[in-house]
Amino acid sequence: MKYSNYSVVIIGSGISGLYAALKINQIANLPDGILLITKSGLGESNSKYAQGGIVAVMKSNKKDSVSSHISDTIKAGAGLSEFDSAKYISENSDKVIHDLLNFGVEFDFDENGDFAYTLEAAHSVRRILHSGGDATGRNIENALLKKIAETKEIEVYENTAAVDILCNSDKTTKGVITYNETTSEYETIYSPAVILATGGIGQLYKYTTNPKNATGDGIALAFRVNAELQDLEFVQFHPTALAIDGEENRFLISESVRGEGAKLVDADGVEFMQDYHELKELAPRDIVTRAIFDKMQHDNTENVYLNATALDKSLLEKRFPTISKKCAENGIDISKDFIPVAPAAHYYMGGIKTDLFGRTSIKGLYAIGETASTGLHGANRLASNSLLECVVCAYSVAKYLENEELKSPKKIDEKSKSVIDKYSNDVFLEEKDVKNFKKNLQEIMWNGAGIIRTEYSMMQALEQLFELSRNFHRGSKCLNIEEYEFRNMLISARLILQTAIMRKESRGAHFRSDYPQTAENGTHSIITKDELGELSFVK
Ligand SMILES: Cc1cc2nc3c(=O)[nH]c(=O)nc-3n(C[C@H](O)[C@H](O)[C@H](O)COP(=O)(O)OP(=O)(O)OC[C@H]3O[C@@H](n4cnc5c(N)ncnc54)[C@H](O)[C@@H]3O)c2cc1C
Numbered sequence: 001m002k003y004s005n006y007s008v009v010i011i012g013s014g015i016s017g018l019y020a021a022l023k024i025n026q027i028a029n030l031p032d033g034i035l036l037i038t039k040s041g042l043g044e045s046n047s048k049y050a051q052g053g054i055v056a057v058m059k060s061n062k063k064d065s066v067s068s069h070i071s072d073t074i075k076a077g078a079g080l081s082e083f084d085s086a087k088y089i090s091e092n093s094d095k096v097i098h099d100l101l102n103f104g105v106e107f108d109f110d111e112n113g114d115f116a117y118t119l120e121a122a123h124s125v126r127r128i129l130h131s132g133g134d135a136t137g138r139n140i141e142n143a144l145l146k147k148i149a150e151t152k153e154i155e156v157y158e159n160t161a162a163v164d165i166l167c168n169s170d171k172t173t174k175g176v177i178t179y180n181e182t183t184s185e186y187e188t189i190y191s192p193a194v195i196l197a198t199g200g201i202g203q204l205y206k207y208t209t210n211p212k213n214a215t216g217d218g219i220a221l222a223f224r225v226n227a228e229l230q231d232l233e234f235v236q237f238h239p240t241a242l243a244i245d246g247e248e249n250r251f252l253i254s255e256s257v258r259g260e261g262a263k264l265v266d267a268d269g270v271e272f273m274q275d276y277h278e279l280k281e282l283a284p285r286d287i288v289t290r291a292i293f294d295k296m297q298h299d300n301t302e303n304v305y306l307n308a309t310a311l312d313k314s315l316l317e318k319r320f321p322t323i324s325k326k327c328a329e330n331g332i333d334i335s336k337d338f339i340p341v342a343p344a345a346h347y348y349m350g351g352i353k354t355d356l357f358g359r360t361s362i363k364g365l366y367a368i369g370e371t372a373s374t375g376l377h378g379a380n381r382l383a384s385n386s387l388l389e390c391v392v393c394a395y396s397v398a399k400y401l402e403n404e405e406l407k408s409p410k411k412i413d414e415k416s417k418s419v420i421d422k423y424s425n426d427v428f429l430e431e432k433d434v435k436n437f438k439k440n441l442q443e444i445m446w447n448g449a450g451i452i453r454t455e456y457s458m459m460q461a462l463e464q465l466f467e468l469s470r471n472f473h474r475g476s477k478c479l480n481i482e483e484y485e486f487r488n489m490l491i492s493a494r495l496i497l498q499t500a501i502m503r504k505e506s507r508g509a510h511f512r513s514d515y516p517q518t519a520e521n522g523t524h525s526i527i528t529k530d531e532l533g534e535l536s537f538v539k
Pocket of ligand 1: 011012013014015016017037038039040043044045046047048049050051052053054055136137160161162163197198199200209210211213214217218252346347368369370371383384385386387388390
């Protein structure tokens with residue numbers, strides 16, 4: 001076991017982690033330095049795949065306003081979006097966009113030199129900025145990575161997973177334990193500020209738009225130290241992922257393709273969204289997803305189609321170069337052919353409960369980005385609000401840490417020591433077929449807690465999950481990062497099932513065919529871990 005000391009440790013190198021590292025390094029006093037850890041290589045994250053864009057209520061955009069953005073966010077959130085979160089995040093969008101420009105991010109501009117805005121579902125005005133047409137996430141991430149490379153003060157560990165948080169009995173964070181896959185070494189990193197920027201949970205599902213590393217680690221790490229978690233039952237399924245046979249990790253066909261006018265059609269080219277919602281293709285995501293799911297079941301097909309052939313070819317090439325290329329690689333010319341699409345797990349509204357400074361219920365433990373739940377998204381995220389939340393909350397955690405004393409802790413108690421001991425001891429571990437375990441879990445979650453849920457489907461899934469857990473059977477230590485991911489997936493999947501079973505209504509992305517109505521007064525569900533290690537409801 002190695003030991004080290006830092007003022008701040010950030011876990012995750014998506015847009016929230018990278019931007020937080022740069023801002024904290026710019027603003028805060030860091031006597032013991034700053035460390036960024038990522039379990040894969042730098043640049044591999046959900047962020048890299050974000051296409052459509054980032055919401056920005058720019059002061060220069062006279063057609064838009066904070067109140068209009070708040071109203072759209074709250075409408076999409078199905079009664080659970082927090083007004084204060086929506087207001088704060090919207091009000092700060094102009095500032096962070098200018099800051100991103102200073103960091104070298106290049107957004108697309110129109111022929112008049114103004115920001116080029118696009119429209120996505122459930123936005124009442126064009127307010128979504130993009131970069132490189134449909135490469136927004138990749139371009140923001142690359143610009144931030146370039147700055148990270150130039151900033152010598154920020155140390156980076158790649159191929160290193162955070163495996164446990166150190167937390168004293170008084171609920172104060174003391175650091176984190178990491179495992180480096182390249183050297184097979186564990187390290188205890190003492191730090192008074194640990195920031196979870198670990199992203200989403202898409203890999204818990206058979207079909208997902210998320211990359212391999214979206215395994216819900218932050219949720220599991222936070223639960224293991226009894227942090228409060230919020231709205232875990234709300235998983236957003238994107239309506240239009242490219243449905244190519246055999247591909248379970250599905251490439252996203254951004255909502256902005258529908259925003260620009262593409263239509264959803266069946267195999268005969270007949271439009272069907274008018275049968276489901278007055279806003280048709282631009283209805284809220286959960287509605288479009290369930291409409292497609294229903295249509296697929298009714299027609300007994302594996303997908304429906306997106307018809308973008310009426311759009312101007314040059315617009316398609318300019319606005320959607322990444323999508324055009326990916327489709328062309330699969331023999332689809334989007335200016336002439338229908339695009340086969342089906343829903344896939346996409347975004348996690350639930351997460352570690354935080355305030356707008358990223359503070360969790362554990363002192364010194366912060367969470368930002370997709371792993372956090374600020375209450376912005378409620379039961380259903382408004383398109384392109386997530387990247388905005390990532391950057392605004394990364395900015396505000398940096399502002400908060402500006403006023404904190406960030407000396408690496410000198411003392412830990414027995415509780416933290418016992419966690420370190422677990423990883424210090426050598427234990428013999430038999431190899432497990434973890435790839436197969438992951439596949440099973442993904443199948444269980446897709447069938448049991450997918451787009452349409454019932455008490456029966458979820459109880460059955462829970463039982464199957466317990467069986468899987470018994471077969472995996474690991475104590476604290478695992479053999480490699482993939483096993484740690486699976487350990488985390490088991491925890492996150494169980495918590496999603498348990499909270500979804502308890503929510504006996506349908507709301508936003510959580511749809512139960514046995515409780516199709518939405519209750520009158522919706523409330524957040526907040527959970528933590530009790531003394532016996534079981535889930536307990538705080539609210
Ligand atoms: C295909 C796709 C398209 C999208 N399009 C849009 C869009 O147009 N607009 C929008 O607003 N949002 C979009 N989203 C959502 C948005 O991209 C994400 O919500 C956002 O990028 C999340 O950023 P993050 O920094 O929180 O996490 P991520 O970008 O997912 O980064 C998480 C990081 O944490 C690391 N990590 C995880 N666990 C550990 C661990 N235990 N130890 C060490 N490192 C760890 C991962 O390796 C990764 O580096 C899209 C998402 C996808 C998948």
